[in-house]
Amino acid sequence: MPLASFAGSIGALTIVYALSTARRRGTSAMVLLLGGVTLQALLSAVIAFVQYLADFTQTFRNVRWLMGSLDVASYAPLAAALAPMAIGWAGFATLPRVLDLVSVGSESAAARGVNVERTERIALVSASLTTGAAVSLAGPVSFVGIIVPHLVRLIVGADHRLVLPASALFGGAFLIGCDLVARTIIAPLELPVGIVTAIIGGPVFLWLLFRTA
DSSP, X not given: OHHHHHHHHHXXXXXXXXXXXXXXXXXXXXXXXXXXXXXXHHHHHHHHHHHHHSOHHHHHHHHHHHHOOOOOOOHHHHHHHHHHHHHHHHHHHTOHHHHHHHTTOHHHXXXXXXXXXXXXXXXXXXXXXXXXXXXXXXOOOOSXXXXXXXXXXXXXXXXXXXXXXXXXXXXXXXXXXXXXXXXHTTTTSOOOHHHHHHHHHHHHHHHHHHHHO
């Protein structure tokens, strides 16, 4: 399942990126967003179709994985995920200074000598590789990647040299804390950690949304 999940994420990235660059130079954020939402709905239908054809045991495993869980059976999947994660973080390491300029505006960044198109590609591929590798192991654990960077910016500011490593550390700590809650709140039963992150992350995201609106 982890290998199939990661392969699917790369396939989805390729399709959405091809759509976003089909009619313009660089990437279109609007097409990336709408194409991603549309592809997510399509792939959700494919998952539902596979579950419908699968037997009860396979369907149960798929549903539990889709809820998000940190129960990894061995170190082999973790070791396999390190390669794409390392490539992604190598890409991130080249971005902090240029992301500070791009966040001000693409035209302003280009006027200062930033290759905006190249920066967008590196950021997209790096984020997709690291996210795809993580999700292939733990399943779709929601809201961590949405709320953590926003909270980190409130604490450390907008400098990406601080935001990127702080987001990784705070995101890991937040996920471990949610996993602790998931394992103890109704012990001896264990909740999937994705349920806990959604329950906590949803209200926090709404608060951040209305705070910045």
